[in-house]
Amino acid sequence: MEKHDLIVIGMGPAGMAVTAMAANMGLDVLAIEKHKVGGECLNYGCIPSKALLKSGEANQITKNLKEFGIKLSGKTEVENPLEIVRAKIGEISGNKTMKAFKRAKLIVDQGAAEFIDKxxxxxxxKKYSADKIFIATGTEPLIPPIPGLKDVSRLTNLNIFAQKDIPESLTIIGGGAIGSEMAQAFSHLGTKVNIFxxxxxxxxxxxxxxxxxLEEKFKKEGIGVYNNIKINKVEEKNNKILTTTELGVFKADKILVATGRKAILEPLKLDNAGINYNKTGIEINNQLETNIKGVYAVGDCNGKALLSHAAMHQGMLALMNAINPTPIKKFHYNDYLVPWSVFTKPEIAQAGITEKEAKEKGMNYQIVKEEYANYGRAIADGKTEGFVKVITNNKGKIFGATIVGEQASELIHxxxxxxxxxxxxxxxxxxQHSFPTISLMNKRVAEKWMMNKTNSGWIPKLAKKLI
Incomplete structure (x- = not known):
């Protein structure tokens, strides 16, 4: 039986972070991946979806050239964007990715790892052992119990980028990040899309x-958005997908299921090691350690934050905790704020609490909001949809920020x-923020907060007296 300092199970964002850092420190690392290094994020999620969104954006720009005083003779023809997406993924996951892990021992595409004991x-x-084991097996698409859905030829993020051609029509179940991004990407490439x-x-x-x-933007672009809709059944007839709802039957060439994720736990045989888990994932303490000392669960498999950047951050924190010989300074994952972004046009990004959450908590707060349409740079760019909204108070403490608009995913940080x-x-x-950057939108919100303070209460009276 081989003995190592560390074993990492799963080479998605969390596992890659642990492996790269530990191997760079000179530790003997065994990393196991049952399919492809990079996991879902690189191969079936974050990266290919952004590549497809960029193809769609390039095509959409040509349709709006008149807004910039440019005339286009003829029209574009969508040829092979999915092929280009796959080529880009191959380039990223090729030598560049593998080179980063040359100091670790990799076992790839030889099946899933399972626990024999702790x-x-x-x-x-073949058996392997280590004093420190990191579980980073991620999640897989959750298929809801809609009658007939499991029996049709359905798409998820696992196979949507493997298609040969862009479909003429597409039904999407789920309006979260994946559903919204894929709706706009395919719509910009000529697909008729409906979201339920x-x-x-x-x-x-x-x-x-x-x-x-975002919904108003989608409707302008011809994407059908159906909220609060129950789907009664899904069936496949004559190579078409029929989705029956209370509004009638919708026909499409393909159907994409984007209704959430579930942890991949069964192949691990966690019971053999006595590792506790529940329906949302592997149970951990605030140091990302399971109930078994020296065994950590990082990333989506613990169900805490199903985001690639959170997974990478957790991998880093868990390794730092694992090699820290003293209990004095341990890193707690919940001490760090987790932002998120949706890369549609306009983008949506969030940090901290939303307005709804502030209301539910009964907080004493105020909303400060600045519209993109009020800023000259946004007008010049033709990107006036959206706003920056901040949850704050009279003292200026910041509890949360919501941004919808151009470069929201960058502004949120x-x-x-x-x-x-x-x-x-x-x-x-x-x-000071450089002018006229889009990031100046953040400063404008802060200025608005200050202006609200100075035009009410005792300040205007004092200012007049001093002048």
Whole structure:
């Protein structure tokens, strides 16, 4: 039986973070991946979806050239965007990715790892042991119990990028990040798209007002959005997918299921090691350690934050905790704010709490909001949809920020830093931002907060007296 310092099970974002850092420190690392290094994020999720969105955006730009005073003779023809997406993924996951792990021992595509006991696993009939084991097996698409759905030729993020051609029509179940991004990507490439969901607005985990801005954009682009809709059944007839709802039957060439994720736990045989788990994932403490000392669960498999950047961050924290010889300074994953972004046009990004959550908690708060349409750079760019909305209070403490609009996914990080390190609205207002950058939108919100303070209460009276 082979003995190693560390064993990492799963080479998605979390597992890659642990493996790269540990191997760079000179530790003897065994990394196991049952399919492809990079996991879902690189091969079936974050990266290919962004590549397809970029293809769709390029095509959409040609349709809007008149807005910039440019005339186009003829029209574009969608040829092979999915082939190009696959080529880009191959380039990323080729030598560049493998080179980063040359100091570790990799076992790829030899089957799933399973626990024999607390510190021993088995892969393809061979046993391996380590004092520290990191489980990073991720999640897989959740298929809801809609009558007939499991019997039709359905798409998920696992196979949508493997298609040969762009479909003429597409039904999407689910209006979260995956459903919304794929709806716009395919629509921009010429597909007729309809989205159905049980929630009352797109990107339901976020701000309702932001979701409605995106919905209006979708409707302008010809995407059908059907909220609060129950699907009665799905069936396949004559190579078409028929989706029956209370509004009638919708026909499409393909159907994409984007209704959430579930942890991949069964192949691990966690019971052999006595590792506790529940329906949402592997149970961990705030140091990302399971109930078995020296065994950690990082990334989506623990169900805490189903986001690639959270997985990478957890991998880093877990390794730092594992090699720390003292209990004095341990890193707790819940001490770090987790932002998220949806890469549609306009983008949506969130950090901290939403307005709805502030209301539910009965907080004493105020909303400061600045519209993109009020800023000259956004008008010049023709990107006036959206807003920056901040949950704050009279003292300028920041509790949350919602952004819907151009470069929202980039702007959100200033608010992450502010919330995590208790930087106030006044501090942001006093920070110079280069003009005319889109990031100046953040400063404009802080300025608006200050203007609200100075035009009410005792301040105007004092100012007049001093002048």
């Amino acid at each position: 510190k021993v696993i088995k892969v393809a009939g 969901q049980i929630d009352d607005h797109l990107v339901p985990s976020g701000d309702k007002e932001a979701g409605k801005v 200033e608010w992450v830093l502010a919330i995590q390190h208790d930087i106030s609205m006044f501090d942001l207002m006093m920070t």
